Amino acid sequence: MEYEQEYERKYASSILLRQVKEQNKDFCDVPVQVGTWVKRFHSCILVESEFFDKLFHTSKYREHVTGVIEIRERSSNIVDAAIQFLYNVEPDLDKDKIGDFLDIAEFLMIPRLKAFCVKWLDQTKMSNALIAICLPLCTLYELDVPSVSDYIKKNLIELMNGVELLNIDANSLQNILSDQYLSYVTMDTKFKFLMKWVKEDSFKRSQYFEPLCELVDYLRISQATITLAKQDPLIDSTKIVSKYEDKQKHTEAYIAMIAKCQELCNDKDMIMIYDEHKKEWFRLNINMTSPIRSKYFTNTHDKSTFYRVREESSNELVIELCSSDGNIVADSRVIVQSYENNATNCSDQISKSICINGNTCVATRIDTLEVEKRVAASYFDCEYHKIHNEPLDLTVNCLKDDIHVMQLLIGRIETNSDTTILYPMFSIILDDDDALIDIGCSSSKGDVAMLISTCLSTSVFIYNLGSCSLTQIEIVDVSSELTMHGFQNGFAIADENDITLVRHTQDRSVVQHFEIESSPDRKMFSTDNAIYRYQYHSCVENYTLDMTNIEEIEETRSFDHINWRQLTSPELNVECIKSVIVLELPNNIDRCHLHCPHCEQLPRGRKRKYFDIWWDCFFPYCPMYQSQMLSNEQSDSESDIITDGDESDQS
Known part of the structure; x- marks a missing residue:
């Protein structure tokens, strides 16, 4: 039976209530009987109940012959209070009576009484004991009670570890297990509770065990829980657990997004993964402290781990090799070896440019050097020297000048060493108008690309680690706001309006240029074989996440538009997104849905009106x-x- 979500109180008529109290037969024309209890009421009041209304207007019921409406299997006090509610007299509810009043509201078909019960439930302070009573009622009568659902979401782990929920019905348990927003509760906890719930009344509940097991993701159950289940004769007899046991050690590669968030007033780095099968984002139950500045990189040699480069307060850089559970496997301090064979700490330039591919660490730094230039005789007035008969002394005439030199630094990360030493490979002299924009690494061929802009053009310098060769590729028609993204066999250079693919082989270099719709509020990331863009889109007034495969881009003709595939968006502020990496995780990794109670306070993407950034949808x-x-x-x-x-x- 449907009911109004908002209950409004109405005032009772004292005249009608007095007539009922006096049992005035001239006005109270309908007797209602429950067992030996009989009481007369007004038919004009009872018609609010669809139950009484059908009795009055259908002649086939025996009440038309007897003249008395008999109600069985109900308490006379509850029936009387329900009918009094039709006179706008509100009953006194408590946890022992709420079930009876919901039952009589459904039986007599009084939606207003049902709404009154829902309001009482929503305004009553919840507890574990009250939830055990309310949850089956919400499932049975299809009630939407925010306070009940909120309490369950925030306290489900405590409820499942306790005994309060052991008396709920199968439908209520099904709703809990199928709720994707309750995924922060581990599958171990859910499955252990399911086993306890079945054994509480195995004779009646064993028939529900197999259907409820289908709601449990066995790939995320630990081996210890599987072993515990197999030791129980009732659970092991179903043979459900055994067929999933061999899949426990399987791993799967996920797209992982690292975002900055606050927890208890402390900055944390949160790791989210995208489940391609469920098309949903999940938050790993890993909280890493957020340093002053940090970068994350995929470990292409072992994707079950990842690298984090963090900057300490003393401007030192530390490379951390982290496991999928957030633990630090190894760490090393980054130092730079100069041409003079002197080791120095890292500068701010190095922390911005540092990049990791496999176990190779690359970075750049720009130094200003003072050089002396010996001046040739043509720089002086030779006629003056001839007239005065003075000889030229070139050894003492020289000029001093400052030049800017960019160095490419490369080092190898050793897990058994506490330092990672970056050695200079070569230097490039930069003119006054030249600037290093970005640096990137290619995963398959070991190439390092540097994006350098001049006053006339922008060039990509590709350095091959194997052959120690340097190639310059000039790129035209690009802006100065560029970012470099390395993928499996090349590099992608992106700005607000364009993406340029650069691939270099021994024989030739291939440059492809593509247009994309403009967005000033965007971040782009790349993996081995895909490019991701995370941006605000005015059409949906929220942040969207799109992906395109490198192979599809390579098959697209230059200057054509790229086809993007929209993924489910985490809907977080673009400012807090740090990196996107590839991470291999075991199937039973602990995770929770982004809309679970623990993640509700994350910095969600801000809503904006269409006219605020109308140029987002400029392209038709x-x-x-x-x-x-x-x-x-x-x-x-x-x-x-x-x-x-x-x-x-x-x-």
Whole structure:
């Protein structure tokens, strides 16, 4: 039975209540009987109940012959209080009576009484004992009680480890196990509770065990829990657990996004993974402290681990090799070896440019050197020396000048060493207008690319670690706001409007240029074979996450538009997104849904109006723009039809 979500109190009529109290037969024309209890009421009041209304207007019921409405299997006090509610007299509810009043509201079909019970539940302070009573009622009568659902979400681990929920029905347990937002509770906890719940009344509940087991992700159950289940004769007899046991050691590669968040007023680095099968984002139950500055990189040699480069307060850089559970396997301090064979600490330039590929660490730094230039005789007035008969002394005439030199630094990360030494490979003299924009690594061929802009153009310098060769590739028609992204066999250079792919082999270099729709609020990331963009989109007034495969881009003709595939967005502020890496995780890794109670306070993407950044949808080929325009046209046509109908009615 449907009911109004908002209950409004109505005032009782003292005259009608006095007539009921006096049992005035002239006005109270309908007797209601429950066992030996009989009481008369007004038929004009009882018709609010659909139960009584059908009795009054259908002649096939025996009440038309006896003249008495008999109600069985109900308490007379509850029936009397329910009918008094039709006179706007509210009953006194408590945890022992709430079930009876919901039952009589459903039986007599009084939606207003049902709404009154829901309001009482929502305003009553919840506890574990009260939840054990309320949860089956919410499932049985399809109630939407925010206080009940909120309490369960925030205290489900405590409830499952206790005994309060052992008396809930199978439907209530099914709702809990199937709720994706309760995924912060481990599968071990859920499955152990399911075993306890079945054994609480195995004779009646064993029939529900197998259907409920289908809601449990066995790949995320630990081996210890599997062993415990197999030791129980009742659970082991189902043979359900055994068929999943061999899959416990399997791992799967996930796209992992690292974001900065606050927890108890402390900055933390949160790791989220994207489940391709469920099309949802999950937060790993790992909280790493967020340093002043940090970067994350995929460990291409072992993707079950990842690298984090953090900057300490003393401007020192530390490379940490971290496992999938957030523990630090090894760490090393970064030092730079100069040409003069002197070891120095890292500068701010190195922390910004540092990049890791496999166990190779690369970075750049720009130094200003003072050099002396010996001046040739042509620099002086030779006629003056001839007239005065003075000899030229070139050894003492020289000029001093400052030049800017960019050094490429490369080092090897050793897990058994507490230092990672970066050695200079070569230097490039930069003019006054030259600037290093970004640096990137290619995963397969061991190439390092440096993006350097000049006053006339922008060039990519690709250094091959194997052959120690340097190649310059000039790129035109690009802006100065560029970022470099390395992938498996090349590099992607992106700005607000374009993506340029650069691939270099021994024989030739291939440069492809593509246009993308503009967005000033965007971050782009790359993995071995894909490029991701995370941006605000005005059509949906929220942040969206798109992905495109490198192979598909390579098959696209230059200057064509790239096809992006939209993924489920984590809907976080773009400012807090740090990196995107590839991470291999065991299937039973502990995780929780981004909309679970623990993640509700994350910095969600801010909503903005269409006109605030109207240029997001400037290009008509944008799929979101097209779908938005289509929906607008449909709504306009519907409004035109309504308008035409109104005009015809008026005519």
